[in-house]
Amino acid sequence: MASDNERKNAMRDMKRDILRAVRESQKAKQETMDEYVASRVAAKSLQARLTQAEETARELRAKARDAGNTVAELKLADDLIESRWEDEPSSDGTAEPTPSADGDTQNPLAEPSATPAGYEPRPWEEGES
Numbered sequence: 001m002a003s004d005n006e007r008k009n010a011m012r013d014m015k016r017d018i019l020r021a022v023r024e025s026q027k028a029k030q031e032t033m034d035e036y037v038a039s040r041v042a043a044k045s046l047q048a049r050l051t052q053a054e055e056t057a058r059e060l061r062a063k064a065r066d067a068g069n070t071v072a073e074l075k076l077a078d079d080l081i082e083s084r085w086e087d088e089p090s091s092d093g094t095a096e097p098t099p100s101a102d103g104d105t106q107n108p109l110a111e112p113s114a115t116p117a118g119y120e121p122r123p124w125e126e127g128e129s
Helices: 004-066 071-087
Strands: none
Touching: 004 071
C-alpha cells in the first residue's frame, strides 16, 4: 500500500508531466505566431519606408525638373533604372548590367529610346506633361 506521501509525490509528478506536455504542444504554435508577427511587422516597416522613398523621389524629381532636366531626360533615367532592375537584381537588391550577344555590356545611354510601349508613369511622375 502506497503511503500518503508517495501518492502526493506521484500526483505532483503527474501534474508536472502534463503541464510540460501542454507547454510543448503550445510551443510550436507560439513559435509560428512569433514568426508571423515578425514578418507582418517587417512588411509594415517596408511599406512605410517605400512610401517615404516614393515621396522623396517625387520631391527630388521636381527639383531635377526645376533645375532644367526635361521630362524626357527624367523618363530616360527612370527607364534605365527599371530596365537594369528587371535584368537581374542580385542578392543585395542591385541590378547587374545585361551582356549583349557578343559579351559586351550594353550601354543604354548610347541611344535614348522613345517611351516604351505599355509605359505607365511611376508615382513620382504624376502630373507631368
